[in-house]
Amino acid sequence: MLSLTLKEAVHKLRDGSITAKDLCEKCIERLNKTQQLNAFITETVDVSRDSAAETDKRRRKSKPMRWRKLEGLPIAVKDNFCTTGIRTSCATTMLQNYIPPYTATVVQRLQDEGAYLIGKTNMDEFAMGSGSVDGIHGPVRNPWKYKFTSSNLENQQTKPIEQVSMRNYHTSTDDWHIAGGSSGGSAAAVASGVCFGALGSDTGGSTRNPAAYCGVVGFKPTYGMLSRHGLVPLVNSMDVPALFSKTVDDASILFNVMAGHDVHDSTTVTDEFNHFTLPDNMNIKDLHIGIPKEYHAPGLSKDVHNAWEEAADMFEKAGAKVTQVSLPHTQYSILCYIVLNCCEVASNMARYDGIEFGHRAANEDSTEELYAATRHEGFNDVVRGRILAGNYFLLRQNYEKYFAKAMQVRRLISEDFKKVYASGVDILLTPTTLTTAPTYKWFTERDNRTSSEEQDIFTQPVNMAGVPAISVPSKLSTDGLPIGLQFIGQNFKDKELLTIAKWYEQQVQFKQLNLDYLDNVS
Secondary structure (H helix, E strand, C coil), X not given: CCCCCHHHHHHHHHHCCCCHHHHHHHHHHHHHHCHHHCCEEEEXXXXXXXXXXXXXXXXXXXXXXXXXXXXXXXXXXXXXXXXXXXXXXXXXXXHCCCCCCCCCHHHHHHHHCCCEEEEEECCXXXXXXXXXXXXXXXXXXXXXXXXXXXXXXXXXXXXXXXXXXXHXXXXXXXXXXXXXXXXXXXXXXXXXXXXXXXXXXXXXXXXXXXXXXXXXXEEECCCCCCCCCCECCCCCCCCEEEEEECCHHHHHHHHHHHCCCECCECCCCCCCCCCCCCCCXXXXXXXXXXXXXXXXXXXXXXXXXXXXXXXXXXXXXXXXXXXXXXXXXXXXXXXXXXXXXXXXXXXXXXXXXCCCCCCCCCCCCCHHHHHHHHHHHHCCHHHHHHHHHHHHHCCCCCCHHHHXXXXXXXXXXXXXXXXXXXXXXXXXXXXXXXXXXXXXXXXXXXXXXXXXXXXXXXXXXXXXXXXXXXXXXXXXXXXXXXXXXXXXXXXXXXXXXXHXXXXXXXXXXXXXXXXXXXXXXX
16 A cells, blocks of 8 residues: 555545555554654654544545545655644754744645645754754664664654654664755655655755655755745745655646745745646657766766666657756856855844744843853754854955855856756756765765765755756666656746656656565564
8 A cells, every 4th residue: 555656545545445544544554663764753643543534534424525636645744844733843952842833835735635744754953964864853764775673663663753862773883874865854754655745845955865865756846836935944045845756746746736826925936827737658759858067076976877878878769869068157056055055044043042932041141141042052063053154154344255256156057057948958867966875874974064065966056046856766776775867947847847757757667665564563
């Protein structure tokens, strides 16, 4: 049952082949048996059971019933999306016990179509990172090649998730693989079969990166297609609600439910959204694929490079035109991103002062001391470092030298994409990450900034330009880890991007991770 795609599960629920209750219980059982992955911060098992029971009740009382698009399906939501009455911690001490009074628009739209929340997923603190290792709830583990043990399963099932630390497991070795970040919990939840779709956020690759590492689809739509209302902000000008799924079709279904203008977010497009269904058969003979030469970057692994070449050959043999293109300002993208990221972080983090909401320090000798103590206790080193850097870049004597120049470079990066597409290129094909998922030991030997720079090199320029992109599982590496390839589309041509990604997915027939053997572990 858990091996079904979202699309398949919807059909089976609709025709009565399975009940919402049975599906819910299967997902909860899988959640319990994979808790050592630390994918979830907050579980909403009772909410799930109540929602599933209500779906079955409606079916019995109303025949035929109005079947909503996601009726009876469990989803997971990254813990930086607000959810009414359910904790939204952003994996930080500052918001550890924060319960929002409203629900994010994209979450509400999923619920309005019958989906229910199975839990809030783990992440890097305030989404600052590319490994999901820096949050206060501990790191997320990649389910691929992870060695589940019955003793760990028994230990996990006796404790609430808030009391479980990942440091309790396999403490003699750090050779397990990270899930990527900052939306690693959502990626691990979908990959392990706990849910059929999940929300993430994507500011520099935070959905596509973990999607590639965990062997699932990660879709970042065009900036403005999905509402940011209720998404705790990191970098307002680049933050995009994004999604994880098992297949491109599933991603399309979720996107169609969530897309459209929102009066609560002035950055959403005001044009009426035209809902669509992806075709099953596509003719790609008139397609022009661009291969950016700058993406042949130092550190690109042989396995990833080979998968990239094989994909280009696959399109060419099918009749598409494949040419090398140039995005000359890509080399400046990471440095530019660091400056802009830190500046917006400094602004957004200013609201956490210990007075309005969130953590409040005990030191109340003066307002200034309360502020200082609250922010010291509430933020980790990564967050504090970005705040300090951002305030430095924004000093009067530094503003033109750093922030203004970074904005100019950002425009040049965006123009690179526009010029390539204006030349007749339809889609860009690139790797998603330099390598497959690194081990926790390797990743944490580097500081957060270095790790993020390395992991986001292919994904981050997309956010600078605001264009849509999707990571699709390609194949397994020689050591048995998934490789993701990235398709980059043109602004507001999300349907076309998804259509090409689906064609590629059909050709490679990537097999999702199967953890059904856990069902036999008592």
